[in-house]
Amino acid sequence: xxxxxxxxxxxxxxxxxxxxxxxxxxxxxxxxxxxxxxxxxxxxxxxxxxxxxxxxxxxxxxxxxxxxxxxxxxxxxxxxxxxxxxxxxxxxxxxxxxxxxxxxxxxxxxxxxxxxxxxxxxxxxxxxxxxxxxxxxxxxxxxxxxxxxxxxxxxxxxxxxxxxxxxxxxxxxxxxxxxxxxxxxxxxxxxxxxxxxxxxxxxxxxxxxxxxxxxxxxxxxxxxxxxxxxxxxxx
Numbered sequence: 001x002x003x004x005x006x007x008x009x010x011x012x013x014x015x016x017x018x019x020x021x022x023x024x025x026x027x028x029x030x031x032x033x034x035x036x037x038x039x040x041x042x043x044x045x046x047x048x049x050x051x052x053x054x055x056x057x058x059x060x061x062x063x064x065x066x067x068x069x070x071x072x073x074x075x076x077x078x079x080x081x082x083x084x085x086x087x088x089x090x091x092x093x094x095x096x097x098x099x100x101x102x103x104x105x106x107x108x109x110x111x112x113x114x115x116x117x118x119x120x121x122x123x124x125x126x127x128x129x130x131x132x133x134x135x136x137x138x139x140x141x142x143x144x145x146x147x148x149x150x151x152x153x154x155x156x157x158x159x160x161x162x163x164x165x166x167x168x169x170x171x172x173x174x175x176x177x178x179x180x181x182x183x184x185x186x187x188x189x190x191x192x193x194x195x196x197x198x199x200x201x202x203x204x205x206x207x208x209x210x211x212x213x214x215x216x217x218x219x220x221x222x223x224x225x226x227x228x229x230x231x232x233x234x235x
Contacts, residue, residue: 004224005232009043015071019223020064026226028055028064034226035066042233053078054215057191059099062212063220081216082166084183087209089194091176094204098134098191108204115173121200122168122180125193130160134191163188177208 007016022031036050049072053065062085065078092110096102135158164185172179178197182190191207198205213220224232 004229009039009045012039012043012045012048013069015067015069015074017071017074018066018068018229019218019220020066020229021220021223021225022056022061022064023226024061025058027058028052031064031226032066035068035229038230038233039068051075054083054186056212057099057101057210059101060210060212062210063215063218063223064212065215065218078215078218080186082183082185082214083188083212084181084214085190086171086179086181086211086213087190087194087207089178089180089197089205090208091178091198091201091203091205093176093206094195094198095206096135097206098189098195099207099210104206106204108198110176110203113175113201113203117201118173118178118197119170121197122170125196125200126165126168129163129165131163131189131192131196132158132160133189134195161187165193181213183214 004016004018018035020031020035022028032050032052036048039045039048039050048069050066050068051072053067053075056062056064067075067078091113092108093104094106094108095104165188166183166185167181169181170178171181182188182193184190190210194205194207211220
């Protein structure tokens, strides 16, 4: 973890790359706002640019790269990097959002699902994939966010898009739960992967836990939490 306790106002203006482990239920916007506020408050900076290099859903935790000052111009360098996630899929139930943001809307049988079938699905779901994003997402269609259509109960056609799954490893099977580790390209929705797993296994599924562990060569193991960052100004 990089030591931020000795950084000056000029250091932040010249540019810093900060690694954070985003807390559960925080939006990416909240984390960026908190970091900006702490820098301004503690170093008496009137104005400073702070931005992130890729969002995480509020129900996900893990690595976020936040850039300050002149380094905000470098954000695009991180956006296209390969990402790694770990998480848990629950089989036998679906939700409209493909995760725990919404309530279970359908249940399915799981007694036909074998461990061999789960491993086979993971092996097949690698390479270049045509993936359909969830309707509960911030992608835009006709000038509106998809989640706006979803919350209004409107049906909308969502085109698939090409993504790449570099590696998909099943790390634990305790039905109806399946743990996984996946490395993937920019634009991949792990919620959609969970949904596709349910369909591929002749059942249903949704995501119940998600953590981003890597962005390129940057690891959550080297990230700090927001409390540690706040305390670094008191060091």
